[in-house]
Amino acid sequence: MGWREAWRISSVAFVELSLQAIYAFRQGNLPSADSPRLLAARARRRVVQSKMIVAAVLGLLAAGACLLLEVSARIVATPFFGVVVTTAVFQMGVLTGLLAIEVAFLWWTGLQVIPTFLGSGVLPVLEPLPIDDRTLGRVAGLLYLRLFDLPALMVLVTTPLFVAWTLGAEAGLAIVPGVVAAVGFALALALWTGRFFVRRVQGSRGGGGRTLVRWAYLVLWVLPAFAMFGLVVAAPGFLAFIGRIVGGGPSLAGDLLLSAFPITFAALPAVAVHGAGAFALDATGQVVLATAAGVYLLVAGWAVVWLMASVRRMGVAPALLPAEAPPARFRLRPERPARAVLTKDLRIASRMPGYAFLVIFPILEAVAIGLFTFITGPGSSAALGLALAAVSTAALLATFFGPAFFAIEVIAYSYGRTLPLSDRSILTGKVALVAIIYLIAGGVVLGLTLLRVFQPVLFLAFVLAEFPAVLAASFLELGILFRRARAKGLPIVNLYSGGWYAVIVAVPGLLVAGLPLVTFRILDSSDPSFALAAMGLFAVAELAVCAPFALGLRGGRNE
Amino acid sequence: MDAIAYGPSSTPLVADELSVAYGERRAVDRLSFTVGPGEIYGLLGSNGAGKSSTIKAIVGLVRPSHGRVRVFGHDAVAEGLATKERLGYVPETSLLYEALTPREFLEFVASVRRLDPVASSARAKSYATAFRLESEFEEPIASLSNGTRQKVLIVAALLHQPPLLVLDEPLNSLDPRSVRIMKDLLARYVAGTGRGILFSTHTMEVAQQLCHRVGILDRGVLRAEGTLAVLRERAESGDATLEDVFLRLTREGEGLDIAVRALEGP
Numbered sequence: 001m002g003w004r005e006a007w008r009i010s011s012v013a014f015v016e017l018s019l020q021a022i023y024a025f026r027q028g029n030l031p032s033a034d035s036p037r038l039l040a041a042r043a044r045r046r047v048v049q050s051k052m053i054v055a056a057v058l059g060l061l062a063a064g065a066c067l068l069l070e071v072s073a074r075i076v077a078t079p080f081f082g083v084v085v086t087t088a089v090f091q092m093g094v095l096t097g098l099l100a101i102e103v104a105f106l107w108w109t110g111l112q113v114i115p116t117f118l119g120s121g122v123l124p125v126l127e128p129l130p131i132d133d134r135t136l137g138r139v140a141g142l143l144y145l146r147l148f149d150l151p152a153l154m155v156l157v158t159t160p161l162f163v164a165w166t167l168g169a170e171a172g173l174a175i176v177p178g179v180v181a182a183v184g185f186a187l188a189l190a191l192w193t194g195r196f197f198v199r200r201v202q203g204s205r206g207g208g209g210r211t212l213v214r215w216a217y218l219v220l221w222v223l224p225a226f227a228m229f230g231l232v233v234a235a236p237g238f239l240a241f242i243g244r245i246v247g248g249g250p251s252l253a254g255d256l257l258l259s260a261f262p263i264t265f266a267a268l269p270a271v272a273v274h275g276a277g278a279f280a281l282d283a284t285g286q287v288v289l290a291t292a293a294g295v296y297l298l299v300a301g302w303a304v305v306w307l308m309a310s311v312r313r314m315g316v317a318p319a320l321l322p323a324e325a326p327p328a329r330f331r332l333r334p335e336r337p338a339r340a341v342l343t344k345d346l347r348i349a350s351r352m353p354g355y356a357f358l359v360i361f362p363i364l365e366a367v368a369i370g371l372f373t374f375i376t377g378p379g380s381s382a383a384l385g386l387a388l389a390a391v392s393t394a395a396l397l398a399t400f401f402g403p404a405f406f407a408i409e410v411i412a413y414s415y416g417r418t419l420p421l422s423d424r425s426i427l428t429g430k431v432a433l434v435a436i437i438y439l440i441a442g443g444v445v446l447g448l449t450l451l452r453v454f455q456p457v458l459f460l461a462f463v464l465a466e467f468p469a470v471l472a473a474s475f476l477e478l479g480i481l482f483r484r485a486r487a488k489g490l491p492i493v494n495l496y497s498g499g500w501y502a503v504i505v506a507v508p509g510l511l512v513a514g515l516p517l518v519t520f521r522i523l524d525s526s527d528p529s530f531a532l533a534a535m536g537l538f539a540v541a542e543l544a545v546c547a548p549f550a551l552g553l554r555g556g557r558n559e
Numbered sequence: 560m561d562a563i564a565y566g567p568s569s570t571p572l573v574a575d576e577l578s579v580a581y582g583e584r585r586a587v588d589r590l591s592f593t594v595g596p597g598e599i600y601g602l603l604g605s606n607g608a609g610k611s612s613t614i615k616a617i618v619g620l621v622r623p624s625h626g627r628v629r630v631f632g633h634d635a636v637a638e639g640l641a642t643k644e645r646l647g648y649v650p651e652t653s654l655l656y657e658a659l660t661p662r663e664f665l666e667f668v669a670s671v672r673r674l675d676p677v678a679s680s681a682r683a684k685s686y687a688t689a690f691r692l693e694s695e696f697e698e699p700i701a702s703l704s705n706g707t708r709q710k711v712l713i714v715a716a717l718l719h720q721p722p723l724l725v726l727d728e729p730l731n732s733l734d735p736r737s738v739r740i741m742k743d744l745l746a747r748y749v750a751g752t753g754r755g756i757l758f759s760t761h762t763m764e765v766a767q768q769l770c771h772r773v774g775i776l777d778r779g780v781l782r783a784e785g786t787l788a789v790l791r792e793r794a795e796s797g798d799a800t801l802e803d804v805f806l807r808l809t810r811e812g813e814g815l816d817i818a819v820r821a822l823e824g825p
Binding site: 119202203204205329330331332333334335336337339340343344347348350351352411412414415416417418419420421422425 | 618619620640641644648652657665667668669670672673675676680683684687696697698702712
């Protein structure tokens with residue numbers, strides 16, 4: 001059996017993988033009354049939609065980067081942190097950022113879907129069939145690659161095209177090795193780290209300090225996504241840094257910089273356009289650049305070979321194995337039902353990176369913006385503006401991700417529904433989770449910026465004035481989802497496969513969370529106290545409307 | 560026996576003209592039966608006979624297309640929460656919160672059922688010890704075997720000592736020791752109390768040993784109901800086993816010899 005047969009088998013298996021990714025029957029969701037054929041078709045369509053969304057984001061990122069390249073001449077006229085950079089350095093910086101973001105985004109997307117892939121049971125089903133080892137390995141590899149086909153194609157095709165369009169055909173060709181390496185690394189990293197996290201995080205025991213260790217791992221899990229954001233905000237500083245090193249002529253530091261991934265590949269288009277003189281490269285520098293590019297390509301090739309060889313082994317072996325038994329603790333500590341929902345969600349999130357991301361990201365993002373106040377002068381209005389922006393972004397992100405917490409209810413749905421747990425308790429527990437994320441983000445920003453922002457009272461008042469709006473937005477979003485769940489079952493499974501629903505439901509939520517912020521922005525210039533009062537009143541009014549809408553749900557799940 | 564505390568009626572379970580449909584397909588058709596106080600009622604049937612659909616309607620997982628289910632007088636649809644408070648359920652497939660450990664899962668169940676910490680901890684300990692769950696109590700459920708998951712579900716179902724237990728093939732993945740414990744436990748659970756157990760199985764030996772009465776379900780319809788003696792009489796089969804009675808009443812035994820011979824090959 002050859003590649004053609006492997007492709008055919010993987011096509012059949014991918015339908016099952018899509019079905020599990022969308023409907024999570026193996027996680028305990030209830031089978032729908034619809035026909036299996038219809039469900040399979042719907043699952044395939046939704047997986048394609050999700051891949052298209054990810055691909056579109058990647059395409060937009062490439063387009064955005066190339067827009068920057070297009071206007072590079074105008075941008076380089078401005079010094080970056082006091083350093084004037086050349087057009088070539090600027091172009092290299094932009095392409096470095098783009099390649100890094102592409103790796104990070106593909107990697108992060110992979111991390112979201114790996115637990116489903118490993119837990120779908122698709123590969124173990126194929127093992128006992130009379131299919132030879134080589135074909136089984138190919139099927140597993142193809143199945144994995146098909147999870148990324150559209151996003152990976154988007155990176156491989158659009159990035160060189162956009163670069164060729166803005167910098168010329170030679171530059172477009174020169175970036176090809178870079179995007180090939182980026183895709184290879186991202187896919188291999190996703191599988192390797194995904195497997196690691198499934199073992200270390202999902203397989204972690206309960207109790208003791210293990211929860212803290214799990215959350216620490218999960219912060220690492222979120223970092224690839226955070227890296228995208230970090231790269232964008234740190235871009236000027238990064239440009240100044242490379243401008244300073246490369247601008248000083250040939251040096252060991254310059255050679256080392258150019259040999260770092262993905263700077264090596266980002267430098268190639270600039271060299272293709274401006275020649276080796278663009279970075280004042282001497283013979284050693286040119287050899288270093290060429291060698292580094294070759295080595296990275298070889299490593300990327302090896303990564304893909306490793307990936308193809310490993311997917312089957314990883315997909316067949318049990319993801320989790322029981323370890324040595326610790327002394328059992330039989331003490332149960334029952335809580336109020338709404339609080340139990342919150343605790344359960346946090347415990348599940350602490351072992352499911354897809355959900356942990358939703359908890360950690362708004363807080364990390366607030367930390368990042370908060371840290372930027374240290375660039376501004378102490379006590380300046382810019383520092384306060386950044387601190388308020390950090391809290392505003394946390395409010396919007398917590399609200400945006402809120403609907404996805406509902407998806408946790410899909411897990412063990414067929415069991416959970418048999419418990420005497422009211423919709424109101426579930427909803428209150430999930431709104432509490434969003435509220436906690438927002439308040440932690442606000443608290444962390446306050447802690448970070450206390451030395452830089454001299455109006456802590458104003459800052460606190462801002463956090464508290466926005467708080468009812470965050471609650472209102474969460475109530476609204478979750479209320480919509482509960483009503484839909486009653487009518488059609490639970491559609492959202494993970495952020496990758498079910499993100500579309502979360503996005504649609506998040507739009508009204510974002511409006512509700514955003515309107516008080518806009519109110520403050522409009523009125524702030526005249527009188528900050530009045531602006532805060534108006535913002536708070538607006539937020540309370542929203543809560544007064546949205547909470548009854550959501551809590552008006554009848555008490556029982558099947559009443 | 561404290562029938563009043565269980566609800567407006569002392570009868571643990573009444574299914575009245577219950578039908579369950581999935582789209583066009585009717586899985587259960589006007590099924591009526593009662594589980595009385597102190598009774599273990601066995602729901603028997605072949606694969607696809609409608610046992611699990613009946614149970615799903617009772618525990619609130621699917622909405623009946625017709626008819627009613629009452630648990631101690633509470634309507635399972637109109638009074639879903641009241642019904643769920645009174646029952647403990649062990650599903651056919653052990654699909655649980657995989658990311659939780661058994662202790663975390665039982666803590667969640669105890670919270671939702673608003674149980675007393677001391678009593679629920681003591682029960683969790685005694686059941687976990689009986690089923691030898693101690694070493695897996697802090698492991699993520701995802702890493703546990705099917706049998707261990709089944710034990711966790713059984714402990715969760717018994718944690719609040721419900722007056723009605725609804726068990727869908729509960730012995731399927733259990734080891735012989737746990738099967739023995741379960742049989743003894745269930746017999747004692749209802750003896751001399753107002754509690755009831757609905758027990759679905761296709762293992763006739765278990766039903767014969769454990770159930771006071773059985774209902775034989777065939778393609779969604781109740782073909783026969785009663786004690787083993789009544790069913791033997793109905794099937795006109797003297798001292799036959801429950802398996803023989805079942806095969807006769809459902810006509811599943813017809814052509815059995817031919818089918819077995821066909822397996823022997825040409």
